[in-house]
Amino acid sequence: MDRTAGGGRVKVVGQVERVDGATLSYGEFVDRFMRPNRPVVLTGLTSSWRACRDWTLAADRRGPHPEYLEFLARSFPSPLVQVADCSSREFSDQKRLEMTMREFVDHWVGNSSNGDSEGPLLYLKDWHFVKEYPAYVAYTTPKFFADDWLNMYLDSHPIHRDSDIANHKNEINCADYRFVYMGSKGTWTPLHADVFRSYSWSANVCGRKLWLFLPPSQSHCIFDRNLRSSVYNINDEVSEKQFPEFNNTEWLECTQEQDEIIFVPSGWYHQVHNLDDTISINHNWFNGYNLHWVWNLLHEDYKVAKDYIEDIRDICDDFEGLCQRNLAANTGMNFYDFFVFITRFALANIVELYHIQKPKETALNSTETTNHFVYNLMSIRNVASKMTSTEAFNTENICNISEENQSAFSDIIKILEEESFRRLSVAMSKAYDHIYRGQRNCLKMRDSNQKGCLSMTCVKSDCDVVGHITSFVREIHGPADLVILIDSTLSDGKL
């Protein structure tokens, strides 16, 4: 079994930049890393985390002491965790097993006390720790990663609505993308780009990781001629015949120390090795800066799903519906799910923008925040405008959209009155407050039910943001209406 980390087979041309997160401003992070989509390691952001105190032996954090693993198994006895067997491959990932937290910890402690280097290398991945143990606040998300539309949305909405994949529905409804990873020295993650082409951030509570990154401009080099399969392990002997361009790849490398947080930009393929026994916290997320990456992936995956069944088009009653169902099953969401998602974020941004532009009606007032809401709306508009030309939203197919999806994006007043939308708006207000005013000054959110308005930042008792929005568009029947709504909002002189 090859337990080496980064066998040095690939050509490394640079190191990932390291920056002191404690002195970096949000604007600098956006300008230097998030907007240009560049990786960075941030230091100085985890000193107050409970996880860093409670989960590790402070004197030597080259991995958790058996005593601390025991503490984790006792305190967080999850009945079912996902564990990757790092020594066996299943398609493009490692084979996944399910076990209890107790079984996982017993295996880890047993292996290290026997000095067993031949048993399976088990790596606990994708543990939904925050969802499972919400009362135990293990860490706070640094402000740089707080503009997280994916997790904000999943806290109050299902990502896929149709009941066609009903068996998975509960799982999908409850999912979030906030994880804990735990693995002994030698565990690793094969080469991949992140789900939905999201960003990720990953913080080492203890231990160290070796990361190898490939810029998106070279992604094509890790695929075979048919663009079907990609390289699994960059430390294997990679067949030149199968992957003719792999030898041309140039990588960035990074050894991430304990207490450091790495920002993984959209679409960068990466492979990761635990150099010590390691516990890390990891979120996937997207927002206005990488929304176009998510749309591009959905569009590419849609084309693949459609090509695959093109020869049965003529015998299908609802060919587009079938393509969208397959897309949701393969990628995790389809065009309609994504449209519901961006419609809600557009509305939440318009509500906030309305209030911020009328300072008397809000507790918030800042040019930076205004610019951010405008940027978000422009980014949603850009994607919605691309969606207008897709088959999924032509007149015929719009009539076939399920009632569940139709009602999730059509009636603006109904959406604005939903409890789930209210929760999303509150989460968004809090996130921008955290980013621009700092946590300690966090706004006292008002109870919007006490007054007519939806915004948690509104201070006016007879605010009419609903009337304001519906004066532009009352119903949204597809992306073209969303574009009109955003254009009207941004050009409205009254704002």
Ligand SMILES: O=C(O)CCC(=O)C(=O)O
């Ligand atoms: O830590 C790991 O093993 C993998 C993490 C990862 O791939 C990510 O954060 O995107």
